[in-house]
Structure formats: structure tokens, C-alpha cells
Amino acid sequence: MPDATAATAHHAVTVHETPATRVLIGVGARQGVADEVVRLGAERVLLVSTPSADEAAGQIAAALGGRLAARFDRPAVHTPVAVTAEVMAGPGSGGVDAVIALGGGSAIGLGKAVAARTGIPQIAVPTTYSGSEVTPVLGETEDGVKTTRRDPALAPGTVVYDPELTLSMPAGLTRTSAMNALAHAVEALWAPDATAVSDALATEAVDGILTALPRVLAEPAAVPGRARLQSAAWLAGLCLAQTRMGLHHQLAHVLGGAFDLPHAELHTLLLAHVMAFDLPAAPAAAARLERVAGPDPVAVVGELARAHQGPTTLGALGVPRAELRGIAERVVARPYPNPRPLDVDSVAALLDAAW
Ligand code: NAD
Secondary structure, eight states, X not given: OOOHHHHHHTTOOOOOOOOOOEEEESTTXXXXXXXXXXXXXXXXXXXXEOGGXXXXXXXXXXXXXXXXXXXXXXXXXXXXXXXXXXXXXXXXXXXXXEEEEEESHHHHHHHHHHHHHHOOOEEEEESSSOXXXXXXXXXXXXXXXXXXEEOGGGSOSEEEEOGGGXXXXXXXXXXXXXXXHHHHHHHHHTOXXXXXXXXXXXXXXXXXXXXXXXXXXXXXXXXXXXXHHHHHHHHXXXXXXXXXXXXXXXXHHHHHHHHTOXXXXXXXXXXXXXXXXXXXXXXXXXHHHHXXXXXXXXXXXXXXXXXXXXXXXXTTTTOOGGGHHHHHHHHHXXXXXXXXXXXXXXXHHHHHXXX
């Protein structure tokens, strides 16, 4: 019979937090962005956007009219502190009272970085599947060092999902960005702080991504498939927001930082290797994955990754093989939860398989 002592020893209490977010979702939702600004009572808005969403940025700027105070359209990956400083010192940026971030994780990271320094509200309008728009997490780089912080105040208060904004994603970015989202959901399934809510979100996210991604790749201009994939990525982002990530995200963080690698491609090529490594030690996660992916989830994910028309191995990304052991040492030295206990030899072997 379970007793209270046993419960205490197993840290039975989990804390589940959901940042409060207002979400607009649907075809044409981007046309509601200016109204959201009015709703916030903002008068001087900073609009940061990715060059790939130039047209939508122009429409939003026009709808803002006199409320648009400043624009910036060169967000950089991993949110360099110098870029944030440049934006904040730019013409019109003084005294802005809201920020709109239109783009992938890089644009949204910049919006968060501005909000972190000013406390102003954010409206995030994602154009990829990175999920950053719903997380209270910000990774910033300075002098080549990436630091990550987590604070509920970093999560954008308003998120606008318009599937039409994802139509322009080329096949490569569609695949790798969706695999990045898949990784959030997979690691949530074996997280030590998983709950019934995160399990439900993660399972539906995996199902949605594995169902919709092949359809979108086959028919990239069809909006219903894009909408399903975007919704699944939303759920996956919530998984990232609500649970602690394990080995997969640590590997991506350390490798990405050490060799300045493309974020989504790196996630794509690593995921099946980490699943093969961890799933035998995570039977509940494996059972859920098998329910939605069939008897061999590792094969399904590996096949999606290997079909990428771009680098599909660490070697092809330019990581020197001789450096893998050093990476394994750094990944094992960091404290974080993982279903399978980590040692340098086994992590180095995983990396070698991905090389
Ligand atoms: P990205 O934002 O860097 O965009 C990649 C490229 O794709 C850019 O050139 C961009 O202009 C282009 N692009 C974006 N949307 C497009 C579209 N719809 N059509 C055509 N081109 C488009 O890539 P990303 O993978 O979305 O984001 C990666 C960044 O986000 C990294 O810095 C990563 O660390 C961060 N991230 C943060 C979190 C978090 O919770 N804080 C989560 C995931 C990723």
C-alpha cells in the first residue's frame, strides 16, 4: 500500500504552469493584429519582422497607421544582445509601448528580448513551427556564449496564428521546423514533470505533426494541411513551455553553441537517435508514441529526418568527428533530467551514430 513517506521520497508533487495567453487562430488572423494593439491601449508600436514576411509586415504597418513608431527587419538567430541593443537605440524606438514580432523563432526571440528590457506587452505572429511564441523562455547570445532564461513575463501575451503565413516556407524549412516542434513534444512525454495535461498536448502534437507533415510536403500550398501542422506546433510549443527538456535539447544547445549550427536542421537530424537512446528507458512515452506512430516510432521519425534535402548528419553540418567526445563530456556534465542515465561513452556513441 502506498504511504506518505514513499510519496515524499518520490517528489510526488509536480508544478504545472500555463502562461496566460490570448490566441487568435485561423486564416486571415493577421488582419486582426492592429485591433489587438488597440485592445492593449498601445500608441507607439515597434514592429520586428523577418524579411520573408515582408508583405504581411507591410500590411500590418499600414493597418497600424500612426501607431507604428519603429520597424526592424533583420532579426538574427539566437538573439544576439548587440542586435537587441541596435533595435532599442534605433530611430523611433524610444518610448515604444508594445512590440509586434512577425516571423520565426528569431523574430519572436527579438520581441521577447525587447520586452525583457522594457516590460512592454508583446504580440507574436509566428511564421514557422518553432513554438517560441508560447514559451516563457529566451535564449540570447553575447560573445559567442548563449544564455537561456525562463520567466513567465517573457511569454507573449497575445499570439496570432494565421496558417497563410506559413505557406511561403520552403520544403526544407517546413520539414526541419516541424521536426523541431516534434522534438518538444517527444521530450515532454518523458519529462520528469510531465502531467496529464502535458501528456495530452504532446500526444496530440505528435499525432498532428506526423499526420500533417507528409501531407504538407506533398501539397505545400494547401491551407488545411498547413493549419493542422501549425496547430500541432502550437501544442508542441506548449509542451516546451510546461515541461523540462532532456538530452535532446541539451545536445542541440551544446552542439549549436559550439559550432554555430542551424537550429532546426540540428534538431531534425538528432531526434531519432535520441529516441532510440531514451525510449527503452521511458516505457510510458514509448507506449504513447506507438499509439500514434505505429510499432516503430524511431523508424518513422528517422525516415522523415533522412528525407531532408540538406545536411542530415553532424558530419555534413561540418562538426569535426574528433570533437564529439568533448561534446559528450559537456552534455553529461550538465545537470538535467533524462530517462536513461547518462555517461560519456554512451552519449559519444549516440553522437557518432548521428555523425
Ligand atoms: P528563424 O526564425 O531563424 O527563421 C529561419 C529562416 O527562415 C530565416 O531566414 C527566416 O527569414 C525564414 N523564414 C521564417 N518564416 C518563413 C516563412 N514563413 N517562409 C519563408 N521563410 C521563412 O528559424 P526558427 O527555426 O523559427 O527559429 C530558430 C530560433 O528560435 C533559434 O534562435 C532558436 O534558439 C529559437 N527558438 C526559441 C524557442 C524558445 O522557446 N525560446 C523555441 C524554439 C526556437
